[in-house]
Amino acid sequence: MSLVKETKTACSLDCYDACSVEMVDGKLKGSSDSYTQGFLCPHLNHYENFDRIEVPRYKGETISMQKAMQLLEEGCAKVSDASQLLHYRGHGNFGLMQGVTDHFFANFGATLTEGSLCDGAGEAGVIEGRGHNKLLPPEEIAKSEVVIVWGRNIHTTNAHLLPFLKEKTIIVIDPIKTKMAEQADLFVQIKPKGDLYLALLLSRFAIINGMEDEAFLEEHATEYDDFYELTQTVRIKAILEHIDVGLGDIGKILELIKEKRTVILTGVGIQKYRHGSDVIRAIDGFAALLGLFGKEGCGVNFLGNSKESIEIPFSIKAKTKPVSVANADFGRFEMAFIQGSNPVNQMPDTNRVMASLEKNPFVVYFGLYENETSEMADLVIPAKTFLEKNDIRSSYGHPGLLEMPQLIESETGISEYVLTERLCNAFDIDIDSELSYLEHFQGFGEARGAETVVSGREAVPYTKGFETDEEEFCFLEEYELSTSEEEGLFLLTTKSAKSLNSQFKRERALFLNSSHGFTAGESVKVISENGSLELEVAINDALRDDCVLIYSGTPGVNLLTDSRLSYEGKSAAYQENKVRIEKC
Ligand SMILES: Nc1nc2c(c(=O)[nH]1)N[C@H]1C(S)=C(S)[C@@H](COP(=O)(O)OP(=O)(O)OC[C@H]3O[C@@H](n4cnc5c(=O)[nH]c(N)nc54)[C@H](O)[C@@H]3O)O[C@H]1N2
Ligand SMILES: Nc1nc2c(c(=O)[nH]1)N[C@H]1C(S)=C(S)[C@@H](COP(=O)(O)OP(=O)(O)OC[C@H]3O[C@@H](n4cnc5c(=O)[nH]c(N)nc54)[C@H](O)[C@@H]3O)O[C@H]1N2
Ligand code: SF4
Ligand SMILES: [Mo]
16 A cells, blocks of 8 residues: 555545544644535544455455456356346445446446435435525525424534534434434434424414415415415324324524524435335425525525536436335346345345345455445455545535546456446457546536535525426425324334444444333344334433334445335335234
8 A cells, every 4th residue: 555645535424514634644634724614524534444455256265356357257248148247336335436436337237226225215305495406505494594404313413513503503303313413403303204294284373373484475486375275184183193293382483583594404214104205295395385495594405416516427317217215126127237245134124135146146246344234245345445546526505516536546347437347348449548537527517615525506405496497396285194093112223322333433322211111131022014123222211112222334224114115206215114023
C-alpha cells in the first residue's frame, strides 16, 4: 500500500450525511470546512480495522484475479440467453461510478433490477404528490422554527444534521423513544403503522382550526376539498385509540406549528409498509394544506433523489424487463452477478432468497466483505475500497457533489470500472474512458463557498410549483389500510449505530421492554408467519410494549419478513409481519 498525491475524498457509504473526508497521517478525518463539520462516525473512524476479502475464490479455492475475470467472462458467454443473467446491484458504495457495471450488463442483454430495498415506497408517494423528489437542503432546515422528526432516527443515521436543528422546537413522532425524542418539546410515541391516520387527523383539525394556506392552495393544490373529504372518513375516537395517540397530542402539534416556519423530516421508518407511499402522501398532504412547500425554512424532507439534475452517462437501457430488487427470484436465472449488496441478509424473506440462490448455477459476489451472500457464492471477486479507486458521489441528505479520487495504491481487489472495461472488451461493447465518465459527472457541480453542490437545483424546492401531470400538488385520494390486526408484536427493524446495514459491527440481540418478563441475555425464539430465529434478549424501555426491535443488519432478521412488495414503488415492506416470542 502506498499513498497517491490526493488527500481529500468523501465517505462512500449509503448514508444521508455523505461526509467530506481527509487523509491525515494515514488516518481518516472529517473535513471541517463543510457540512461534515470535522467529525466522522465510527464506521469511518475504524474503517481500516474491518477485515475485507483479500483474494478471489472459486468454489472455495483461492484463485488469481486473472482467473476470476476469465471465469466471469466464461460464465457470461455460457448463458443460453443473455436475459438469463441477472445483474443485482445494491448500495454498499454510493459512488456514481458503481453504475458503470449497468452499462455492460444492459448492453449485453442481461436482466437488471428495479424498485428498492430502501425508500422506494416513500419515493413513489413523493413523486405522485409533487412530481419530483427534490431534496430540502440542510440550509433551509436551519431556517425553520419548528421541526417535526417523523420516523427518522437523527442521532444514529443522520448525525451531521444535528447542528442544523439547534434551538428549534422539536416534535418527534416515533414508536421508539429515540435520543431525539428524549430532548424533544413533544414526543408522540405512536403505534407502528399509525402514521397515515395521524397525518389525516392532523389535516382535518388543521382545517377546523383555519390553518390552511388558502393562497398556496388556490395556486398550487386546488383539490384540497377532496382531501378534506378523505380526512372526514376517519373515525376520530376509534382511530386515535387504534394508533394510541391522544386528541391532546393533535392539539399540541398544531399549536406548536401554528404560524411557524415548519420542516417535517420523514425517514424510512414510516414507509416500510405495503401502503408506504400513501403514508408519505398523507404527510405531504398535511404539509401542502399548511402551504409548507416552496417557502424559505419550510418543507418536507424525505430521502431526496440524490441523482436529481445529474444525467447518467452509461448506456443502461436494458432490453429485458427488470425484476424487483426486493423479490428477485435468483433461481429463475442461469447466472447472478451480485454487486455491493448482501441480499441473503438484507432482502426480505431470507428462506426464499437462500432457496432461490441455491437453484442458481453460477452466483458471483462482487464486494468488500465476507457475509451471508459471499458464503453462498460460487465466484467471489473482491472489490477495491473507496480509498483505492476514483469516483464521485452525491447524497440524499444534502446537495453536495463530492469527488472521491483515489488516495491509496493497492494490489487488492478490482474497481468497478476496470471490471466493466474488461467485460466490455471481451464482448465487443463500447465503453468510454473512466476519466471521461468522471469528468461528465463533475460537470454537474458548481462551487458554493468551500463546497461543490449539484447545479441546477432550486435553492428552495418547489418554488416554481409542482411538475405533476396536473401541474399542481396532487393530494392522496384514497388508501388501502385495514384497522383489523393480526395477533402479535410489531417488528421494528431500524438502523444501528454500530453497523451500516450489514457492514461493520452487527447487532445480534432482540430488544424489548421489561414488561414482557424476559431477562437480559436469555435466549428466545422469535417467530413470524414467515420464519423464525433465535436471539438473545436485551431490555430497552424506550420501546412500546407492543413492539420488538431487531436492528437492520442483525444476522437472520429477514427470516421473519416476507416478499410482498409495496403497493407502489416495487419496494420491500419490512414491517408488515407481526411476531411472537417463545422461551427457548
Ligand atoms: N448508523 C447507521 N446509519 C445509517 C444506516 C445504518 O445502517 N446505520 N443506514 C443508512 C440507510 S441505507 C438508510 S435508508 C438510512 C435510514 O435512516 P432512517 O430514516 O433514520 O431509518 P430507520 O433507522 O430505519 O428508522 C427511523 C425511525 O423510524 C421509526 N419507525 C419505525 N416504524 C415506524 C412507524 O411505523 N411510524 C413512525 N412514526 N416511526 C417508525 C424507528 O423507530 C426509527 O426511530 O440510514 C442510513 N444511515
Ligand atoms: N429488515 C430490514 N432489512 C433491511 C432494511 C431494514 O430497515 N430492515 N433496510 C434496507 C435498506 S434501507 C437498505 S439500503 C438495504 C441495504 O442492503 P445492501 O445494499 O445489501 O447493503 P449492505 O448490507 O450494507 O451490503 C453492502 C455490501 O456492499 C459491499 N461493498 C461495499 N463497498 C463496495 C464497493 O466499493 N464495491 C463493491 N462491489 N461492493 C462494495 C460490501 O461487501 C457489503 O457487504 O437493506 C435493506 N434491508
Ligand atoms: S457513514 Fe455517514 S456519518 Fe459515517 S462517515 Fe460516512 S457519510 Fe459520514
Ligand atoms: Mo437504505
